[in-house]
Amino acid sequence: MSDNVDIRRLESGLTVVSEQVPHVRSVAIGFWVNAGSRDEEAREQGVSHLLEHLLFKGTDRRSARELAEVMDHVGGQLNAFTTKEYTSYYARVLDEHLPVAMDVLSDMIRNSLHREEDLEREKGVIDEEIGMYEDTPDELVHDLFAQALWRGHPLGRPVLGTRETVGGLRRQDVVGHFDARYAPDNTVLAVAGSFEPARLFELLDEHLGSWRASGRKQNGVAPEPGVATELVEKATELVHLCIGGPGLPLEDPGSYALSIMSNILGGGPSSRLFQEVREERGLAYSVFSYTAAFRDCGLFSIYCGAGADRIRAALEVIGQQLRLMATEGVSEVELERAKAQLKSGMTMSLESTSSRMNRIGRSQLLLGRIISLDEVLRRVQAVTVEDIRRLAAAFCDPGKLTLVAIGPGLERLGLRGVV
Secondary structure, eight states, X not given: OOTTEEEEEOTXXXXXXXXXXXXXOEXXXXXXXXXXXXXXXXXXXTHHHHHHHXXXXXXXXXXXXXXXXXXXXXXXXXXXXXXXXXXXXXXXXXXXXXXXXXXXHHHHHXXXXXXXXXXXXXXXXXXXXXXXXXXXXXXXXXXXXXHHHTTTSGGGSOTTOOHHHXXXXXXXXXXXXXXXXXXXXXXXXXXXXXXXXXXXXXXXXXXXXXXXXXXXXXXXXXXXXXXOEEEEEXXXXXXXXXXXXXXXXXTOTTHHHHHHHHHHHHSSTTSHHIIIIIIITOOOSEEEEEXXXXXXOEEEEEEEEEOTTXXXXXXXXXXXXXHHHHHHOOOHHHHHHHHHHHHHHHHHHTTSHHHHHHHHHHHHHHHSSOOOHHHHHHHHHHXXXXXXXXXXXXXXXXXXXXXXXXXXXXXXXXXXTOO
C-alpha cells in the first residue's frame, strides 16, 4: 500500500500486517480468520456465520452487554462479517483507545464461551435473518445464481446456511469448527491508522503472546462451472434475474481487464446497460453488472429487476449488448473512462482507515502479500482494448451463460433462450 506497511509473522504463527497513516486520529484493527462457508461440510452449512454471532455473546471476562458497553464507552465501532472464504472481526476507535480495541477483540477471539443457551438463541436470530433474506429477492437472486453456476460446490451455497442445517447444528459442531480454524497460523491481524508500532507490539504480546494453536488451512478444490436456466416462482412485484458465468480468480492477470469490461457494460450511469435498458427504453429501474473473485475462481454476472411486462424486452437488450461486447469490443473512450472510474474509486477509498485495514487484511490472508496501490494502478492502466476484446469473446457468449430469475408466472414470460 505504501512505505508504511509492515508485515511480521510472530512466533505463534500469527501474521500481523500494519500500516501507519499520518495525519489521522483513528485506528482500525481486524482479525481475519481463514474460515468461511466454502470450508463447511454440506450438513454444517452456516456454521461459520453462526460462530461469528456467538463470539459476541460473551467471554469468561465479559458478558455480551459488557462487550458492547466497553466499546460504546470509548465511542468505538465493533462488528464482524462472514464471507465464503473468511470471517472478519474488527473495530475502529480513536488512536488513544487502541488498547481497548485490542483487548476486546482478543478476548472475543480467544475466550468466547460458546454456551448452549446462546447457541439456541442465535439459531433463532439467524432463522429470522434467513427469512428476511428470502423476502429480499433482489439479494436472494445472487445466491441462487452462484448455486446454479457452481452446482453442488460449497462456493455455491449461501453464507447464512439454510434453516435445516443451522437448526441441526450442535454445540460440538460449532466448537469443533472453532478449534479447527481459529488459530494464530490461520489468522491475519490487520491494523491501519494512527498508532505507535512499538506500542502495538507491546499490546500484541500482552493479549496474544500465549496464543498457541494450529489451524486447518482452507483446502477446497475449485468448482466446475455449469450452464443452467432456473426460474423460481415467487409472488414478487418485480422479476429479478441474474445472467452470467465464470469469472477469474484474484491473482489472474486478466482480472483487471474483466473488472474494466464489467464497468463498461454495467458499472454505472454511463454504462451501456444503464443507458440502453433504463435511460433509452425505460425497461428497468436497476440494471448492473459485477464480478466476484476468489482464491481459485470467480464469476461475472448481470442483474436486472423489472416488471413482468418488461423483463423479456430488458433481457433481449442485455443479450444484444453482450453480443456487441463479444463481437466488437469497446472503444478507447470507454476504456479510458472506465480506467478513470476504477482508479479514482480505489484511491479515494484509501482515505478511510477502515478501508485500508480491510484491504491489507484481505490481501494478506487470501494472497499472502500486499498489493500496493501503485501496482494496482499500473495494472489497470496497462489494460488495452485488445485485452477487453479477447475477454469479452470468452465471457460474453450468450450461449454459455447461466440465467436465474425470481418472480411470478415466469414460464409464461418465455425467458428461456431469449439471450
